[in-house]
Amino acid sequence: MIQHLKVSNYALIQELEIEFPHGLTIITGETGAGKSILLGALGLIMGERADLKALYEPQRKCIVEATFYIGKYDLQPFFQMHELDYDEECIIRRELLPSGKSRAFVNDTPVNLQVLRTLTRALVDLHQQFDTLDIHQVSFQLRMIDALAGIQKQADQFRQHYQRWRDALHQLDQLKARKKHSEQTQELLQFQLDELRNAHFQEGEQTQLEEELRRLEHAEEIKKVLSAAFIALSEQEPSLLSQLAQINQAINHIRRYDSPTEAIYQRLESVRIELEDIATEVEKRAETIELDPQRAAVVKDRLDLLYRLQQKHQATTIGQLLDVAQQLETQLQSFEDLHEQISELEKEVTQTAQQLAQMAESLSQKRQATIPQFEAQVVALLQSLALPHARFKVALNRQAQLGPNGYDEVTFLFAANPGSRLLPIKDVASGGELARLTLVTKSLVASAIPLPTLIFDEIDTGISGDVALRMGTILRKLSNDHQVIVITHAPQVAAQADAHYFVYKKIQGQRTTTHIRRLDEAGRVEAIATMLSQNPPTPAAIENARELLQRARTS
Numbered sequence: 001m002i003q004h005l006k007v008s009n010y011a012l013i014q015e016l017e018i019e020f021p022h023g024l025t026i027i028t029g030e031t032g033a034g035k036s037i038l039l040g041a042l043g044l045i046m047g048e049r050a051d052l053k054a055l056y057e058p059q060r061k062c063i064v065e066a067t068f069y070i071g072k073y074d075l076q077p078f079f080q081m082h083e084l085d086y087d088e089e090c091i092i093r094r095e096l097l098p099s100g101k102s103r104a105f106v107n108d109t110p111v112n113l114q115v116l117r118t119l120t121r122a123l124v125d126l127h128q129q130f131d132t133l134d135i136h137q138v139s140f141q142l143r144m145i146d147a148l149a150g151i152q153k154q155a156d157q158f159r160q161h162y163q164r165w166r167d168a169l170h171q172l173d174q175l176k177a178r179k180k181h182s183e184q185t186q187e188l189l190q191f192q193l194d195e196l197r198n199a200h201f202q203e204g205e206q207t208q209l210e211e212e213l214r215r216l217e218h219a220e221e222i223k224k225v226l227s228a229a230f231i232a233l234s235e236q237e238p239s240l241l242s243q244l245a246q247i248n249q250a251i252n253h254i255r256r257y258d259s260p261t262e263a264i265y266q267r268l269e270s271v272r273i274e275l276e277d278i279a280t281e282v283e284k285r286a287e288t289i290e291l292d293p294q295r296a297a298v299v300k301d302r303l304d305l306l307y308r309l310q311q312k313h314q315a316t317t318i319g320q321l322l323d324v325a326q327q328l329e330t331q332l333q334s335f336e337d338l339h340e341q342i343s344e345l346e347k348e349v350t351q352t353a354q355q356l357a358q359m360a361e362s363l364s365q366k367r368q369a370t371i372p373q374f375e376a377q378v379v380a381l382l383q384s385l386a387l388p389h390a391r392f393k394v395a396l397n398r399q400a401q402l403g404p405n406g407y408d409e410v411t412f413l414f415a416a417n418p419g420s421r422l423l424p425i426k427d428v429a430s431g432g433e434l435a436r437l438t439l440v441t442k443s444l445v446a447s448a449i450p451l452p453t454l455i456f457d458e459i460d461t462g463i464s465g466d467v468a469l470r471m472g473t474i475l476r477k478l479s480n481d482h483q484v485i486v487i488t489h490a491p492q493v494a495a496q497a498d499a500h501y502f503v504y505k506k507i508q509g510q511r512t513t514t515h516i517r518r519l520d521e522a523g524r525v526e527a528i529a530t531m532l533s534q535n536p537p538t539p540a541a542i543e544n545a546r547e548l549l550q551r552a553r554t555s
Contacts (some may be wrong), residue, residue, distance in 0.1 A: 001483040031379030034514030046497035047117035147448035149370040216296035227285035233279035360406030435459035468492035491531040495548035
């Protein structure tokens with residue numbers, strides 16, 4: 001609810017402050033005194049566009065500041081989303097600078113107009129003639145029916161389940177698209193994995209293959225060299241071994257005469273024995289070397305396969321290729337997991353759809369059961385407010401597909417005159433009719449919906465007497481559950497006030513300013529009497545005013 005409004009340098013207002021209590025606040029005043037200026041100032045708080053013409057003194061900035069109690073509106077998530085300080089007492093300020101720039105603040109934090117509009121829409125419900133009111137909105141119409149049926153929590157739960165179901169459907173579509181897109185990828189990955197698996201490469205195999213291929217490609221040269229070495233060592237005349245044997249035999253003869261020669265003899269004997277062993281090894285190795293073009297071709301093909309796969313997968317070793325194979329297996333397993341996810345999600349979506357269908361049927365039945373009484377109450381109240389031929393119907397249309405509200409789409413239909421077709425209220429209701437229809441419907445759901453502060457501007461236009469009295473009674477009942485602010489010319493409505501403010505003008509020199517004051521009991525009597533007759537009021541009007549006030553207190 002709005003608690004306090006302060007306006008500075010706006011239109012005809014120099015400085016003005018007003019406190020708004022809970023309940024019904026009535027604002028009256030002479031025509032042209034500036035009642036609509038208050039609504040204009042409040043409009044700035046609600047994010048409406050500012051106009052430099054609104055500055056009372058062009059060289060000073062205009063400030064409109066309102067204090068709201070917001071404890072019951074569950075707005076903490078909104079404040080967190082927009083990084084605003086939350087307090088149950090919220091101060092909203094709008095400034096219009098002489099330069100033409102406009103600034104807005106929520107609890108002293110700057111905000112843009114869209115944030116301001118979103119916030120204040122939850123705090124103030126401003127009803128002016130010919131405005132587009134929220135009763136036009138089918139979502140609000142459905143909300144009314146659900147409130148009357150006592151199924152708001154059930155409907156909210158349905159919407160939450162529905163949204164999760166829609167999210168699951170979206171996720172399922174994404175998974176299926178991913179699956180479709182990945183089928184070719186999966187085939188390619190499987191081919192690459194099979195190619196690596198079928199190669200059966202082992203760690204260290206590359207070195208062995210490369211060494212074997214070098215030997216096979218040079219087998220003839222190796223055999224020739226080894227054979228020549230063996231001949232030189234053992235077979236030719238004289239061979240190295242025979243020459244070494246002769247040398248050692250000669251040294252053996254002289255070693256007894258020269259003891260240091262003994263060491264030379266021993267070393268030459270070791271060399272001779274080593275050469276004999278080498279000659280034997282060379283002979284054996286030469287015998288094992290065979291020319292095998294077929295084996296060379298096999299080794300070459302295997303190495304070609306290895307090099308090709310290494311280049312393909314940007315690897316340099318067999319170990320890296322084995323790592324690639326493991327990665328491919330992991331990727332392919334993820335596709336298997338994808339199949340399982342799709343299967344499980346399809347089951348979940350189907351089960352949720354069945355649950356939603358049952359919930360939607362329950363909602364539809366309860367809405368349908370509520371509508372007849374609501375229609376009758378609306379018509380009765382409209383007729384009491386000088387719309388004797390009014391007809392009102394709630395069309396509950398069943399949709400083929402589930403929506404966020406179940407199977408139902410609600411439309412309020414209205415006809416004010418005999419013979420007129422029932423049509424959606426946005427297409428047929430005039431400003432006055434729409435205002436009364438709004439008042440009537442909201443008064444019926446007031447205790448069930450946490451409506452914001454309700455502001456009605458001259459909804460009593462064109463009515464008087466007993467009809468105005470009944471409208472005042474409806475407003476009074478509505479204010480039992482909500483803060484209601486009414487600008488009115490009807491004394492019967494004004495008499496219902498918990499707080500009565502009077503707007504008036506002062507002329508000082510060449511300037512006119514708007515002021516407002518809260519009326520005491522005597523002031524209320526005089527103001528209502530003036531509305532009933534003239535200024536100054538007649539004694540009969542004063543007595544009538546007292547009677548209206550007394551009746552309002554006892555009703």
